[in-house]
Amino acid sequence: MNAVSAPEDLAVPVIRMRGISKHFGGVTALENVDLDAYAGRVLAIVGDNGAGKSTLIKILTGVHQPSSGTITIDDESLVLDNHSDAIALGIDAVYQTLALADHLDPAANMFLGSELTRRFFGIPFLDNRKMRKEAERVLDERLGVKLRSMNVAAESLSGGQRQAIAIARAVYHSDLRVLVMDEPTAALGPQETARTLKLIKVLREEGLAIILISHSLDDVFEVADQVQVMRRGRRVGVVNTADSSSQEVLGMIVGAGAEGETS
Amino acid sequence: MSTQESTLAAVSAGRSWQERLEPYLAIVGPLAMIAMILAFMAVVEPARYFRLSNLNIILLEAALYMPMAMAMTFVITQRGIDLSIGSVAALTGIIMAFAIKQYGFPAWVAVGMALMIGGTFGLINGLVITRFKVPDLIGTLAMDLVYRGFALVLAKGLVLARFPDLITDIGRGRISGFLPIPVLIGLITFIVGAIVLRKTWFGRYSIAIGSNPESAEMTGIAVDRYKVYAYVLMGAMAGLAGVMLTGKLNAIQATSAPYFNLHVIAAVVVGGTSLFGGRAYMLGSLAGVLLLSLMINALVTLRIEFFWQSVASGVVIILSVGLYTWLQKKDRDGSKGVLASLSTPDNRKLFKLAAVLILGIVSLIVLGFVFATTTTGSG
Numbered sequence: 001m002n003a004v005s006a007p008e009d010l011a012v013p014v015i016r017m018r019g020i021s022k023h024f025g026g027v028t029a030l031e032n033v034d035l036d037a038y039a040g041r042v043l044a045i046v047g048d049n050g051a052g053k054s055t056l057i058k059i060l061t062g063v064h065q066p067s068s069g070t071i072t073i074d075d076e077s078l079v080l081d082n083h084s085d086a087i088a089l090g091i092d093a094v095y096q097t098l099a100l101a102d103h104l105d106p107a108a109n110m111f112l113g114s115e116l117t118r119r120f121f122g123i124p125f126l127d128n129r130k131m132r133k134e135a136e137r138v139l140d141e142r143l144g145v146k147l148r149s150m151n152v153a154a155e156s157l158s159g160g161q162r163q164a165i166a167i168a169r170a171v172y173h174s175d176l177r178v179l180v181m182d183e184p185t186a187a188l189g190p191q192e193t194a195r196t197l198k199l200i201k202v203l204r205e206e207g208l209a210i211i212l213i214s215h216s217l218d219d220v221f222e223v224a225d226q227v228q229v230m231r232r233g234r235r236v237g238v239v240n241t242a243d244s245s246s247q248e249v250l251g252m253i254v255g256a257g258a259e260g261e262t263s
Numbered sequence: 264m265s266t267q268e269s270t271l272a273a274v275s276a277g278r279s280w281q282e283r284l285e286p287y288l289a290i291v292g293p294l295a296m297i298a299m300i301l302a303f304m305a306v307v308e309p310a311r312y313f314r315l316s317n318l319n320i321i322l323l324e325a326a327l328y329m330p331m332a333m334a335m336t337f338v339i340t341q342r343g344i345d346l347s348i349g350s351v352a353a354l355t356g357i358i359m360a361f362a363i364k365q366y367g368f369p370a371w372v373a374v375g376m377a378l379m380i381g382g383t384f385g386l387i388n389g390l391v392i393t394r395f396k397v398p399d400l401i402g403t404l405a406m407d408l409v410y411r412g413f414a415l416v417l418a419k420g421l422v423l424a425r426f427p428d429l430i431t432d433i434g435r436g437r438i439s440g441f442l443p444i445p446v447l448i449g450l451i452t453f454i455v456g457a458i459v460l461r462k463t464w465f466g467r468y469s470i471a472i473g474s475n476p477e478s479a480e481m482t483g484i485a486v487d488r489y490k491v492y493a494y495v496l497m498g499a500m501a502g503l504a505g506v507m508l509t510g511k512l513n514a515i516q517a518t519s520a521p522y523f524n525l526h527v528i529a530a531v532v533v534g535g536t537s538l539f540g541g542r543a544y545m546l547g548s549l550a551g552v553l554l555l556s557l558m559i560n561a562l563v564t565l566r567i568e569f570f571w572q573s574v575a576s577g578v579v580i581i582l583s584v585g586l587y588t589w590l591q592k593k594d595r596d597g598s599k600g601v602l603a604s605l606s607t608p609d610n611r612k613l614f615k616l617a618a619v620l621i622l623g624i625v626s627l628i629v630l631g632f633v634f635a636t637t638t639t640g641s642g
């Protein structure tokens with residue numbers, strides 16, 4: 001792991017969430033949670049089931065709205081009413097389910113919802129050839145992935161290739177700043193996991209701020225620069241992976257070392 | 264990656280004939296069945312079946328279903344279904360007939376109205392399904408009753424007949440030396456449908472919605488709106504079929520077009536479009552329409568009673584869905600042949616249930632004969 005500078009030494013975080021609380025009816029999912037994500041850094045969010053990881057990133061991606069608290073991007077405060085607002089501001093997510101249409105080919109999947117078109121007599125038609133070229137280019141140049149065939153349905157691809165297409169969809173928007181990845185390696189074998197982690201490193205080198213949700217501490221310590229530990233809707237600590245260990249993080253997750261609570 | 268690629272290559276080199284065939288199944292399936300029907304008829308009734316006038320009848324029959332099969336391909340690709348098309352066709356036909364006969368509307372206005380009103384009925388179907396959240400099967404079945412009811416209310420028992428030339432041209436006209444006009448209309452709708460499927464947002468999103476509705480929603484596709492579009496297209500094409508039917512028979516009544524829904528669904532499904540969504544084969548649907556027309560005409564040529572047609576449509580649906588599902592099953596390991604799979608504990612219980620039912624029926628029949636009294640005519 002290359003040396004990681006402490007967050008205080010870095011410039012302004014791209015994303016700064018402060019005092020985020022979220023109540024669902026009488027249930028408190030998040031209470032006074034902060035989050036800082038920096039460009040070119042991978043921030044992992046770990047915690048037990050129900051610790052509030054998903055709720056936190058759903059607020060960041062505009063799917064949920066916080067009960068209280070503020071979000072800023074480059075020190076400008078944001079109000080995200082829905083997911084498209086977040087995408088327009090350069091915040092996108094790759095979901096665990098990947099949101100792929102199994103019967104469509106890789107290019108169609110990558111551009112699903114934002115197809116490239118060409119006009120004939122003023123009527124927009126899908127430009128399948130251009131989408132295929134662009135998909136091949138983005139997969140190759142930005143993710144270093146070459147598919148054997150661009151003509152096959154997504155269902156016939158491997159888990160890692162499907163992941164690559166879902167990531168390519170998010171990174172295609174040139175103004176993408178923050179990429180949230182929800183359990184990207186949960187359904188993958190060792191080889192595919194290694195490939196996906198490599199993709200994450202590639203994206204980090206490109207200067208994206210990456211927020212990674214994961215249950216696998218091995219993966220977290222492999223790619224993340226910082227780990228934010230959540231427990232029962234609170235942030236119980238943030239550690240640099242360089243000067244921590246999975247034992248320490250595990251202790252924070254289950255709440256063993258009470259001295260670990262810094263928030 | 265390299266090891267992975269080599270294993271993939273090894274797998275593809277050893278692909279079975281089934282995997283090689285799979286992309287073409289949609290078109291090979293119906294073509295094989297068409298060939299079987301033609302071969303059968305060539306042996307049994309070649310003289311009457313292969314007459315030019317009979318082939319014309321087959322094409323005219325097929326043309327009527329072509330626009331609806333095109334639209335139904337989109338609806339079924341989205342995991343939807345529309346059971347109301349027969350009633351929509353009858354009701355739009357009757358409204359058009361009234362506009363012409365009662366109010367003296369010009370024919371072209373009435374035809375335009377039929378298409379628009381059909382589309383409006385489709386819009387109602389779509390809204391019932393997406394806004395009221397009525398499952399498509401029940402929603403369109405209920406609307407089928409509604410539309411049929413309105414048709415009966417409007418036309419009572421009347422048969423409206425004798426229409427202007429434009430209507431009969433649409434239904435049975437012929438460009439001399441070329442194809443009949445309805446066949447031309449049907450083929451044009453299919454060409455347009457194939458382009459829309461491949462080249463427009465509507466086509467692309469129809470596949471995405473049928474493939475995985477949650478994914479489609481997550482990528483920001485307006486799932487409900489595109490579903491409504493498909494039903495509007497379906498309604499408009501059913502309206503067109505209403506015009507074509509009226510023109511073909513030069514008459515329309517409230518009870519016309521009774522089995523359009525099953526016939527069209529059978530044609531689309533036999534063409535390889537999956538009822539489970541995401542797989543659309545426009546060319547397959549066209550082949551399916553031709554297949555059903557050939558089959559029904561064969562039944563007529565063989566002087567089999569008209570009512571067997573509905574039996575045939577139903578059997579075609581069941582067989583083709585079952586066959587495609589079976590062919591697409593990837594994992595055949597662990598299945599030790601038909602006999603072994605029939606003797607699983609579950610299946611043995613089902614056999615027992617079937618045996619009890621059959622035994623019950625047989626014993627009731629025996630009892631019926633034993634205690635039979637003299638019969639009286641039911642009339």
